[in-house]
Amino acid sequence: MSSFNIPPMLKRVFDSFPLLILPDDPLPSGYLQPSKDKPLLYVFTTPADAAAGKPSFNPSCLKWQTYLKLCGIDCRIVPSSNHASPSGALPFLISAAAAPSSATKTISVGALRKWAAENGSAPNEIPEKEQPRVQAFLAMLNSQIRDAWLHSLYLSPTNFVTITSPQYRSTTVSAVNLILSHQMQAAATKELLKARPGGIINPDDIYADAESAVSALSAVLGEDEWFFGAEEPGYFDAAVFGYTHLVLATEWDEGEAGLMRAVKGHANLVAHEERICRTCFPGTSVREK
C-alpha cells in the first residue's frame, strides 16, 4: 500500500480544509408528514383529483391505485412526478407509521404486490392452473396495448399538445416544460423502438396489433364478470382497468383515437371497466358525466 501514501505537500493542503458538518436542511415546504393511519401513495395526478380520490391519469399508477383498493387498503393519494421517486418510477408508497417513533418504509413498484398481500386482504387469486394464461395476457397488455397507448399519447401530435403535456408538465416554467416534453417524446420513441430494431415506427402496425390485442382481451373475458372466471376482481382486472378506464375517459383528438374506438367496440370490456369504476371510484364513471 506504500504507493498510495499522500505526498506531504498535498496532505497539508488537504489538512487545511476542515471537516465541517452543516445542520440538516429543513424539509421542503410541500413535504407531507407521514400520517399515522394511512399510507401515502405517490402517483401522477392533479392536486384536485388527489383530494377527491379520483383515478390517476397514468395506467401503471391507476393499476396500483385500483389494486390497493381491491385489497382493502385505504391510501392517501399524493400528486407527484417520477423525478420525486427514489427508484425513478411512480407509483411508490410510504407506509403508515404505526407508532410515533417507528420508522416508515418506502415501497417501490416492484415490492408493492408483496406489501399489499402482507398489509391487506389480497383478493382471491385466480386458480393456479390459469396462471400461464394470466402471464401471457399480462405480457400482451405490456407490449401491444402499451405501445399503442404510448403512441397515441406521446407521438400523436395533437394529443400530445392537448392532453399529455398539460397532464405531465410539473412546473410552471415554460422553458423547463419545453425540455421535459422533448424528453418525454424521446423516451416514448426509444421505448417503442426497443421492439422495432429497424428504427421505423409505423402507426398502422401499432394500432392493428393493439386492436387484435383488445379483441383477444374481450374474447377471453367473454360473458364472465371478472377475468379468468374469478369470483372477485384481482390484479389482472386492475391492470386491464388501468388502460381501459383511461382510454375511455380521455378526450382524444378525433383523428387520433384509434385505441378508444378499439375498446369501445367491445361491450363486455366497457361493462368490465364500469364495474370496477363502481367498486373503486364511485362517482367517476365515464357514462355518468
Add this chain to the structure above:
Amino acid sequence: MLELHIWGPAFGLPSIDAQCIAIIAYLNLTLSKDQWTVVASSNPLLSPNRELPALRDDRTWATGFRGIVEYLRKKTDGQADLDSFLSPVEKAECIAFSAFIETHGQSLIDLSLYVSRKNFDSCTRSIYATLLPFPMQYYMPVRLRSQAKDRTAGLGVTTLDIDAVEPTPKAPEAGTPHTTAPPEQKSTSILSSTEVAATFKLMDLVADFLEPLKARLGDEKHFFGDYPSSLDCLAVGYLALCFYPELPQAWLQNEMKKSFPRICGYLNDLKPQLIGEFVDAKSILTYTHGGERVTSMLPWGVAEKGDLPWMSMFLVEKALDVMGLGRNNELRKQKIKEKEDAMDPMDLERRRKAQAAARRQRIKSVLTVAGGVAAFVGYCVWVLQTGSQHQAAGEDVGESARVVREYIIVDDDGEEEEEEEEEEDEEEEDEETRKAREAEELEIIERMEGENEKNAFGLAGAILGLNNPRPPPQEFSPGEEEEIAEDIQEEE
C-alpha cells in the same frame, strides 16, 4: 412467386433470427414448395420497415412475423391460415402467448447471443461476418448488440457483459504466510458469489419464460391440440435459438436440458416437421451468392448480388435520417396528410388552434431564455465596468481583499526568490536546481501555514470564504504591513 428475405443461416438453423425461423416454419406449413423461395439476403434495408423477415409479393412487401401471417391470410382468403381451426378464445390465447414468447423469448436470446460477451465475441459476431458484406459486418453486429443491451437493461443482469472484460483475479503475491486460508481460494469464492447471484437471476428468467409454456402445453403435441398453429411456429423459432446454438457460455441450453425436458422434447419433435433437419450454413450461403445448388427441405433462392447498392443505400438512408427526411418522417407526413383529407373542418380548425398554441408557447420559452441570458450578460458587463472604475478611483477595495493581500506578499517573495535562484544557478546541473526548488517550495508552504493560523480555515478557507468562527484578523495599518514584510524578509 413469393420471396421471403431473412437473416442468414447459423447454428444449423435456417436463420440467426427467431422471427425469421418462425415465419419459415409458417410458410413451410401453409404453402407448397413451388409457391415461395427463401433468400438469405441478410439485408434489412430491402424491407420498408428496415426489418427482416420481409416477404415480397411482386411489388408489395409485408414485414415481421405477424405482418406476413396477416398478409397471407388476406391474400389467399383464409386458405393459407394455420389458425383457422381455433375457437375465438383459443385465438385470443394465441395472440397473448405470441406476445409473451416475443417479449420473454427475445430477452433470453438477447442475453445469451448478444449481451454475453464471450458468446458474442466467439460466435455471434463471426457468424454475422460470414452473412454480411464488407463494411456492414463491422457495423451491424455492434448495432444489434447495443439494441439487445437496451432491451435487457431493465432485467438487472450485468455480469454477463463483463465476464470477459474483467480478467481473472491476479495470482496472489508470494510471501503472505500469515493468512490462514490460502488467498487463492478467497478470490475464487468472491468471484463465484457474484456468478451465483447472476446465475440465480438467469435461471429465474428462464423459468419465467418456460414455466407458463410448459403448463400451457401439458401433454399435447402442439399448443392447440392435434394441429400446429402460428403459435407453434413462433415457439419453435424462439426456442430453437435458445436451445440449439453451441456456445461457450451455455447456461440457457443447460438449464433447458436440466429443468425443462418437456420443452426440449416438444422442440425436438416439432422441429423436423417445421423447419427441417440440420442446415449447412456454408453451402446455403455459397448457393445464395450464386454457387452450386443444394438439396434442402426449404426452397432456398439466390440473393440479388450487390455490395455497392447495399452500401450506397445505407449511406443515403443515414444522410436522409440526419437531415430529418428519413423514412419515419415520410411515414408521419403521409399519415398526417391522409388524416387531414379525411377530417371534417371543425376538427381541422381545432387542431390548427392547438398547434398554434404550442408554437406560441415555444416562442415564449425561447424568448424567456434569450432575455435571461441577455440580462445576465448585461449584468456581467456592468459589473466589470463599475469594477474597473473603482480601481481607477482608488485603493479602497475592502477588508477581505486586504486579508488576501498578505498572502500575495508571500507569493511575490517566493517568486522573486525563484527568479534570483534561477539567475544564480543557471550553469548548475538540473538535479540540484530541482532539489533546491523543492526545498524552497516546502519552506514557502510552511511559512504559509504559519500565516494561516490567523484564519482558522487556512488559506483555502479564506479564498473560499468559509465562516471564520474566530474574530476577523487584525487589521494592519500600512506602516504595520511594511513591518511584517520586513519580518518576513528577515526570516529568510
